Amino acid sequence: MTDRRALAAARLAVRPIVRVAPPSAPERVRATTPPHAIRRRRLADGAFRLTSLAFALSVLVITGAIAIELFVRSAPARHAFGWSFLSTSTWDPVFSHFGALPFIYGTLATTFIALAIAVPLGLGAAVCLAELMPHRGVADALTFLIELLVAVPSVVYGLVGVFVLVPIMREFGTPIANTLSFIPFLAGPVYGVGLLTAGIVLAVMIVPFIIALGREVLLAVPQSQREGALALGATRWETVRHVVVPYARSGIMGAIFLALARALGETMAVTMVIGNRPEIATSLFAPAHTMAAVLANEFAEATSDIHLAALVEVGLVLFGITLVVNAVARLMILGVRGGDEVRA
Amino acid sequence: MRMRRDWMLLAGVAALAAVGAVRAAVLVNGAGATFPYPIYSKWFDEFHKLHPETQINYQSIGSGGGIRQVTDGTVDFGATDGPMTDEQLAATKTPVLHFPTVLGAVVPTFNLPNVDSLRFTAEALAGIYLGKITRWDDPALAQANPGVNLPAQAIVPVHRSDGSGTTYVFTDYLSKVSPEWQAAAGKGTAVNWPVGLGGKGNEGVAGLVKQTPNAIGYVELIYAVQTKLPIGSVRNRAGKFVEANLDSVTAAAAAAAANMPADFRVSITDAPAADAYPIASFTWLLVPSRIADAAKGQAIKEFVVWMLADGQKMAPPLSYAPLPQSVVALERQALDKVSVGNP
Numbered sequence: 263m264t265d266r267r268a269l270a271a272a273r274l275a276v277r278p279i280v281r282v283a284p285p286s287a288p289e290r291v292r293a294t295t296p297p298h299a300i301r302r303r304r305l306a307d308g309a310f311r312l313t314s315l316a317f318a319l320s321v322l323v324i325t326g327a328i329a330i331e332l333f334v335r336s337a338p339a340r341h342a343f344g345w346s347f348l349s350t351s352t353w354d355p356v357f358s359h360f361g362a363l364p365f366i367y368g369t370l371a372t373t374f375i376a377l378a379i380a381v382p383l384g385l386g387a388a389v390c391l392a393e394l395m396p397h398r399g400v401a402d403a404l405t406f407l408i409e410l411l412v413a414v415p416s417v418v419y420g421l422v423g424v425f426v427l428v429p430i431m432r433e434f435g436t437p438i439a440n441t442l443s444f445i446p447f448l449a450g451p452v453y454g455v456g457l458l459t460a461g462i463v464l465a466v467m468i469v470p471f472i473i474a475l476g477r478e479v480l481l482a483v484p485q486s487q488r489e490g491a492l493a494l495g496a497t498r499w500e501t502v503r504h505v506v507v508p509y510a511r512s513g514i515m516g517a518i519f520l521a522l523a524r525a526l527g528e529t530m531a532v533t534m535v536i537g538n539r540p541e542i543a544t545s546l547f548a549p550a551h552t553m554a555a556v557l558a559n560e561f562a563e564a565t566s567d568i569h570l571a572a573l574v575e576v577g578l579v580l581f582g583i584t585l586v587v588n589a590v591a592r593l594m595i596l597g598v599r600g601g602d603e604v605r606a
Numbered sequence: 607m608r609m610r611r612d613w614m615l616l617a618g619v620a621a622l623a624a625v626g627a628v629r630a631a632v633l634v635n636g637a638g639a640t641f642p643y644p645i646y647s648k649w650f651d652e653f654h655k656l657h658p659e660t661q662i663n664y665q666s667i668g669s670g671g672g673i674r675q676v677t678d679g680t681v682d683f684g685a686t687d688g689p690m691t692d693e694q695l696a697a698t699k700t701p702v703l704h705f706p707t708v709l710g711a712v713v714p715t716f717n718l719p720n721v722d723s724l725r726f727t728a729e730a731l732a733g734i735y736l737g738k739i740t741r742w743d744d745p746a747l748a749q750a751n752p753g754v755n756l757p758a759q760a761i762v763p764v765h766r767s768d769g770s771g772t773t774y775v776f777t778d779y780l781s782k783v784s785p786e787w788q789a790a791a792g793k794g795t796a797v798n799w800p801v802g803l804g805g806k807g808n809e810g811v812a813g814l815v816k817q818t819p820n821a822i823g824y825v826e827l828i829y830a831v832q833t834k835l836p837i838g839s840v841r842n843r844a845g846k847f848v849e850a851n852l853d854s855v856t857a858a859a860a861a862a863a864a865n866m867p868a869d870f871r872v873s874i875t876d877a878p879a880a881d882a883y884p885i886a887s888f889t890w891l892l893v894p895s896r897i898a899d900a901a902k903g904q905a906i907k908e909f910v911v912w913m914l915a916d917g918q919k920m921a922p923p924l925s926y927a928p929l930p931q932s933v934v935a936l937e938r939q940a941l942d943k944v945s946v947g948n949p
Contacts, residue, residue, distance in 0.1 A: 355769075356792035428817060453762060453803060453818055538767035538804025549803050555767075559806055562668040563769025563795045565694065 375461025384472025479513030519591035638672020638685030684892035687771020732784035767804030903946030
């Protein structure tokens with residue numbers, strides 16, 4: 263008995279039982295691959311990593327180059343006007359007095375109006391398509407059509423705005439302005455073109471973004487969440503309002519900020535319906551101007567250096583505003599994200 | 607068999623070389639004003655048919671772009687609706703010469719019910735665009751238009767939102783006839799308009815005027831004729847209400863020819879002649895006075911000579927007014943100032 267135990271102990275001492283895992287796939291490959299092929303694979307992996315890193319960095323480099331170019335080319339205007347460029351309302355190419363305040367106001371006002379119209383509309387449509395439509399076929403067909411709207415060029419929206427929306431605005435806006443003229447927002451002569459018209463056209467352009475992305479995000483909410491709410495006795499509306507939408511909040515906000523970014527930069531559709539008047543008026547029916555529109559209008563024929571530099575500075579301000587808005591958006595999305603929330 | 611194939615191969619290569627030699631012809635690049643683009647493209651096409659080895663390429667990027675590119679030397683010639691200023695001329699590497707090519711005019715158009723034509727005095731136009739005259743039944747307009755039923759409605763002035771030669775000509779005229787306008791806005795391709803909505807391009811202004819009741823705007827004569835807009839007549843310096851047409855525009859240029867400066871940089875708005883239309887303008891080619899490439903320089907000079915003779919005949923069918931003979935003669939002389947090749 264002890265001999266067998268002693269023999270077993272001696273065997274263990276010489277050749278201990280070590281649990282060895284079977285070789286992994288890379289190890290099997292490495293074991294069966296000749297050395298020159300291993301080197302080539304390592305080189306290929308390294309090259310692949312470097313190439314994709316170069317592609318990723320190139321986007322940053324291009325954006326940085328744009329920012330630097332805008333900064334450098336706007337130098338004459340920045341030195342001439344300083345910070346008052348952002349607070350002056352005159353835009354006079356003949357006497358070289360430039361101030362971007364009317365354009366900043368126009369851009370922000372049209373974007374705000376567009377969001378005020380598009381967000382409730384888009385969210386409601388997204389909720390309907392994702393939650394309330396019983397027949398998947400109908401919902402899918404509608405979604406396909408709405409996503410097609412995203413691809414329509416903005417000039418087409420501008421044309422429709424000029425020929426359809428402007429006469430309607432004039433027809434319905436004039437009695438409203440006449441009866442409610444004591445409200446400053448609704449006062450003044452109604453030309454048809456103006457801030458409100460541009461806001462409505464922009465809203466129609468950005469609603470498909472909100473609907474398409476919002477629907478995707480709402481569909482990605484796990485069914486267990488809905489079932490849990492319904493099991494607790496919530497109605498359909500309460501489920502959507504208190505469980506599904508808050509769960510998808512960061513994704514929905516991402517969709518809204520994507521729409522916001524498009525509205526900030528929209529040029530052709532806006533310049534056709536906004537009236538192109540660099541003036542700040544309180545009325546929604548008054549004509550206005552935006553930064554993108556003034557760049558599109560005046561850049562080609564600007565002859566004096568200071569005029570060009572002022573236009574480039576308007577471009578720099580637009581670039582800066584877009585960056586700031588997007589940064590705020592990202593921070594807000596990070597702020598509300600936590601736990602098992604849906605990604606944007 | 608093999609010999610024949612070799613000969614065919616040699617013939618094919620020779621043919622290709624010959625084609626290559628023809629294609630290695632003179633290519634001249636120009637850029638600038640959009641207003642004369644239709645007549646320029648017709649001219650360059652016809653000139654190429656007459657001189658197949660010469661190809662003139664023109665990009666209508668705007669007068670500002672034309673001036674910039676000819677200053678930097680990136681194009682062989684430029685084109686502009688407004689003459690270069692002294693500062694712009696000083697910034698060029700080689701001195702640039704102006705050569706008038708055709709004449710254009712700017713006409714007022716309006717949208718009033720049951721009114722086909724209106725007469726505008728200079729004070730009326732300036733007052734409307736300054737915001738001083740705000741209603742159609744203002745005495746300044748009513749006096750010039752007896753018998754016309756002008757409504758007691760607010761005027762909606764429309765102007766160009768983009769920089770353009772049309773605005774330059776119109777504001778040049780307003781600056782001459784109204785010192786108040788000169789002080790308030792001045793003249794330029796883009797100005798600080800005291801009142802009014804902005805439309806992009808001739809089509810934007812015309813569209814806004816057509817759609818907005820009681821609106822008034824200004825467009826190129828050719829555009830107004832082709833789109834059949836109601837056109838107003840303007841009172842000239844001699845006191846006559848003149849409608850814009852090819853004759854009245856050419857008359858405006860002929861009046862200026864008497865005192866033509868040597869560099870042709872003259873404004874012919876508010877011309878003194880009896881039949882002259884007051885809001886007319888030359889449009890110029892910008893040619894460097896020293897062209898190093900002999901072939902290109904020769905091609906440009908030949909084109910200008912041809913343009914002053916046969917090219918002018920092609921202008922009226924396209925609704926451009928041709929240059930008066932006196933100006934053509936002066937330009938032929940001025941062409942000698944362009945020196946070609948390395949001396």
